[in-house]
Ligand SMILES: Nc1ncnc2c1ncn2[C@@H]1O[C@H](COP(=O)(O)OP(=O)(O)OP(=O)(O)O)[C@@H](O)[C@H]1O
């Protein structure tokens with residue numbers, strides 16, 4: 145419960161960062177979306193055993209985090225919270241894929257470990273990319289950007305409401321957990337029957353609140369299309385941003401930068 | 415024809431789970447009237463108000479706003495005319511910031527951006543909430559949420575204002591502000607509340623509900639002074655009527 149609240153609190157905090165008007169916050173949401181999509185695409189398109197070429201990609205989130213003044217701590221916490229998922233996905237690789245791949249001195253590293261590390265790297269990169277998008281652009285502007293890029297209106301509205309609904313659900317859950325703990329003399333784990341009842345109540349309450357919110361939206365003339373007062377304006381800077389990002393990612397992806405860099409260093413030392 | 419007349423005739427409503435909530439309610443409210451709806455918990459006030467804004471469609475009987483019956487088809491018109499403030503502000507606020515929430519209604523009316531902006535500022539300043547305009551509504555105090563919720567209705571410039579428990583969770587100063595605001599709203603207003611002093615202050619006419627029916631309907635001064643009637647409907651005299659000179663003085667000042 146506490147963890148859920150921390151996570152939501154963080155999302156909320158990141159989202160609010162986006163309204164501070166820094167350089168990174170002024171980039172058009174469509175440009176940010178395109179850049180993020182290219183970034184994730186480049187990262188996930190590498191072959192299974194890639195490690196060294198993934199590392200330079202961290203430059204993008206690091207630069208954006210500094211530009212948007214996003215606290216590193218929050219991003220790091222997120223990566224930690226979400227990492228069990230990536231570990232679950234990749235954990236069997238070292239067990240199943242035991243071919244020897246690299247030998248460093250007397251230690252040999254199997255290809256399974258390599259692909260496991262590769263998965264973790266890609267995962268961290270994608271999550272940081274998404275967090276950067278959230279922190280620089282904000283949830284609502286991101287949705288507006290999606291609509292601006294031609295995503296179906298209905299889908300965008302769904303996304304917007306989903307965001308609100310997650311908070312409602314968490315709020316209700318928090319209140320019920322509090323009510324329960326106040327009357328259960330500090331017993332931490334409710335019995336199965338109490339838990340089932342709590343869960344049932346939670347669903348009904350969240351559903352009811354969802355219904356009432358929908359009524360409130362209808363009462364204010366909602367017809368299925370969400371209108372916002374934030375006009376999207378594509379500026380030359382946005383074109384520049386997309387071009388720079390795209391060429392940077394392309395260079396990393398197809399140019400094998402780390403090897404080129406390494407060779408350059410070797411050359412100069414010779 | 416006036417948009418501001420509210421007509422309710424033989425209204426009966428039973429919730430889907432079988433709970434009877436309204437058992438034949440009839441009244442007519444004229445243009446510019448201010449009407450208080452009082453009654454014990456569960457008397458049916460909120461259910462009645464939900465009918466006026468079209469959140470619930472009458473199962474039997476008639477509800478009409480300015481000659482237009484409230485049906486599924488007329489809902490867009492009804493909603494342009496009636497501004498609703500729900501009992502629980504959590505039900506009313508859903509956008510990421512207060513400002514966007516207040517702008518939601520005007521934007522749906524397809525008003526130009528500057529007009530929307532003007533209305534948002536106007537509505538927020540009326541409820542003394544300009545300073546929270548950038549905050550997310552779900553992170554506000556109860557009273558701040560209430561103020562924001564009221565602003566969302568005001569920004570739509572409704573002909574009829576329907577308020578469910580508007581003074582609940584307000585501090586005395588904000589409550590005073592709200593009362594001034596209600597005095598300033600010269601169109602028809604219908605207010606359900608347990609705050610009888612506020613009703614006495616704002617509403618000329620009062621309808622007493624009891625178990626889903628109208629128990630009394632008349633001038634506020636008379637109804638709220640009728641101890642016997644109030645007791646029968648599960649209510650108490652307003653503070654000001656309890657011949658307490660201190661409260662009486664206070665209320666007149668505000
Ligand atoms: N969603 C619902 N489903 C079933 N019954 C309901 C529902 N909402 C209200 N009721 C019942 O309908 C009756 C009238 O409720 P209503 O909310 O209109 O009362 P109220 O006068 O507004 O009370 P309060 O002063 O507590 O706000 C009550 O008996 C209540 O239990």
Ligand SMILES: [Mg+2]
Nearest residue numbers: 459460501578
């Ligand atoms: Mg009520």
